[in-house]
Amino acid sequence: MKKSNLIYILPNLFTASSIFVGVISIVEASKEHFILASWLVLLALIFDGLDGRVARMTNTTSQFGVEFDSLADIISFGIAPAMLLYFFVGHEFGRFGILVSALYVIFGAIRLARFNISTAKTDPNVFIGLPIPTAAVFVSMWILLFNKYTLQDYSIILLFLALGVAILMVSNFRYPSFKKVQLDKPMVFKTMILLVLVASLLYLFSAEGFAIIILAYTLYGPLRALRTLSIRKIKIKR
Numbered sequence: 108m109k110k111s112n113l114i115y116i117l118p119n120l121f122t123a124s125s126i127f128v129g130v131i132s133i134v135e136a137s138k139e140h141f142i143l144a145s146w147l148v149l150l151a152l153i154f155d156g157l158d159g160r161v162a163r164m165t166n167t168t169s170q171f172g173v174e175f176d177s178l179a180d181i182i183s184f185g186i187a188p189a190m191l192l193y194f195f196v197g198h199e200f201g202r203f204g205i206l207v208s209a210l211y212v213i214f215g216a217i218r219l220a221r222f223n224i225s226t227a228k229t230d231p232n233v234f235i236g237l238p239i240p241t242a243a244v245f246v247s248m249w250i251l252l253f254n255k256y257t258l259q260d261y262s263i264i265l266l267f268l269a270l271g272v273a274i275l276m277v278s279n280f281r282y283p284s285f286k287k288v289q290l291d292k293p294m295v296f297k298t299m300i301l302l303v304l305v306a307s308l309l310y311l312f313s314a315e316g317f318a319i320i321i322l323a324y325t326l327y328g329p330l331r332a333l334r335t336l337s338i339r340k341i342k343i344k345r
Contacts, residue, residue, distance in 0.1 A: 114165050115167045118163065118172055121154045121158035124154040124156070125151045125158070125179045125183045126178075126179045128151040128192075129183030129187040132183075135147065136187075136191040142251060145247035145248065145250050145254075145277055148246075151184070151187070152183075152184075155183065155184075155240055162211075163339075165175065177219050181219060184239045189209070191246070192207070192208055192246055192250065196250075197252050200263065202268065205267065205271050209274050211242075215276055217277050218238075218239050222235075235279060237275040237278070237280070238339075241272075242275070242276055245321045248318040251318070255314055275329075278328070282324065283327060
């Protein structure tokens with residue numbers, strides 16, 4: 108195989124790593140190792156972010172890579188968090204727990220299919236519907252919090268939260284995409300300082316920090332829609 112052809116394997120290796128980590132997360136969740144399983148979902152997110160960026164940096168994007176990435180997402184961010192949710196709390200609520208986990212996977216698959224067919228038509232700086240990796244990290248981080256603070260008596264709340272993010276995935280709410288963010292030189296230094304501070308807080312309060320960040324991003328879509336609607340109503344009254 109030519110050296111140039113080997114480069115095309117690199118981004119797909121990150122995609123395969125995301126799948127592998129997602130499967131390990133499912134196995135660990137089945138063993139009731141919920142903390143490890145939750146962090147593995149976040150690790151899968153890192154691999155998922157790297158595959159696309161490596162492909163663009165090496166100019167090795169391909170249709171195969173796009174399809175492979177979607178299949179990886181449904182495993183790592185669809186099935187893995189759904190099974191984590193079921194093993195952690197869903198099994199206690201019988202059919203309702205099964206239904207929530209199933210709807211999460213189904214709506215996640217719909218979200219991915221819609222994304223794949225509409226990528227060329229939509230603004231690259233905006234996502235339509237909550238991205239499935241965000242939904243997955245949302246579920247896993249809140250499971251960490253419930254486990255850390257022993258909130259199992261209120262665990263049914265987790266099922267409704269998971270159902271909520273599943274619905275947001277197939278909604279028309281708009282979310283910002285940070286794939287093509289370009290910073291001016293004066294902003295680079297300020298952004299670096301901000302990221303260092305955020306990283307420091309995440310080091311001290313990992314589960315809480317990630318949960319708050321993901322919650323803020325998740326609420327952005329509905330809040331933005333409400334703000335837009337209120338502005339329109341004010342203009343109509345005028």
